[in-house]
Amino acid sequence: MIDSAHIAAVTTADFERVVIQGSFERPVLVDFWADWCAPCRQLMPILSRLAEAFDGQFLLAKVDTEAEQALAAQAGIRSLPTVQLFKEGQVVDQFMGALPEGQIREFLSRHLSRASDRLLDQARQSMAAGDLSEAAALIERAQHEDPDNRQVFVAQVQLKAAEGDAEGALALLERTPLELANDAELAA
Template sequence: MAESPHVVNVTEADFEQVVIAGSSQRPVLVDFWADWCAPCRQLMPILAKLADELGGAFLLAKVDTEAEQSLAAAFGIRSLPTVQLFKDGRPVDQFMGALPEGQIREFLSRHIESATDQRIAAATEHMTRGELDAAASLLAEVRAEAPDDNRLFPAEVRLALARGDYDAAADMLEHTPLELANDPAVAQLRGQLAFAAAAAEAPDPAACEARLAADPKDSAARYGLAAQQVLAGDYQAALDNLLTLMRHDRGYGDDAARKGIVMIFDLLGDDPLVTTYRAKLSRLLY
């Protein structure tokens, strides 16, 4: 096997430095093996290939259990091969046996950020700073390299929303990849699009509030204000306005208030507001 900077042999003497301390800098995948173990010999080249392919996203540390029996005993190794993943100085996951490459990739993906993931994250960070051209350039590079990688899809929709290109975002969501149809991130994007489009059509918040002061049953003003509150991150105020709209005008916009509340729940995920307002919604409905 060709030497690689991402694959090392470790012993009891350097395990602390290479694996325990080293896993604070990047994940370390420890392969407990033995020369007599045929599955170990099948597995090792796959692990080395992935270490090189991911360009140092993790370090592969090989432990010969025949020579390092005390290490094997310390980590409870009872069958070979056993592969443990260390992060921040401790083992966080493991698998046993010579798994197929696809299953090993899935195992690694739970813990190790790929170059593609890093660039998507960087593009998202550019969006939060309003650097939309930089975000678009990064996403275009990744799409050119991996045209079928659906991890790009949510970021591309977010970019369209950030640009105010709601028609493009709507078209993309209309053609959501099948495997992402039930993805919570896509549900959030649908909500963001609906609120962004509604906010764009509404007067500014001060004007909406003035209209509501004159007529508390102005449904369009209340929904427009709620949409703008969502975009500003004032979810509680938006939920209160949508509940009020439900009480006064349930039919407005084809049940837009109830649908809007559900979309905010999607946006908030596990936020405690969801539990509180789900109960309020249930009381109003039933």
């Protein structure tokens, strides 16, 4: 039995509700596994640990392919373990095999929004509404909470431009981190 709000054992009977419908509320990471599969046994504790570490940013749904063979066939599972990420009712990405934790974190980070991203969205809405002081406060909060989020830099440049501070925007752009140099949002 699974005793976590972030992890669920899924069967054919509840796959539609838990995975498909649930993926409209938050991403659902589906782990197709079997007890006889050694890589599955290696992967399972990593996925469980990440589900807890990400604290509800996604639901980990575990499908025992031995008990749910029809569901595995319907999902097109050809090798184990296979992990599929569902968002808005669709598979948006997947991987096969027991990846190291760092690669799985990278996989998840491509698809999960960060709290700082939500703050930056609010900041952009404030900029669009003309409330630049609110936007500045939200951007500063996002930077404080998540200094590694490169989108904070993009929002800072956008704010300078919205304030009519071309020199400030250019000064920021001159310090553009290399990995952001070709960012489409900065070019706009």
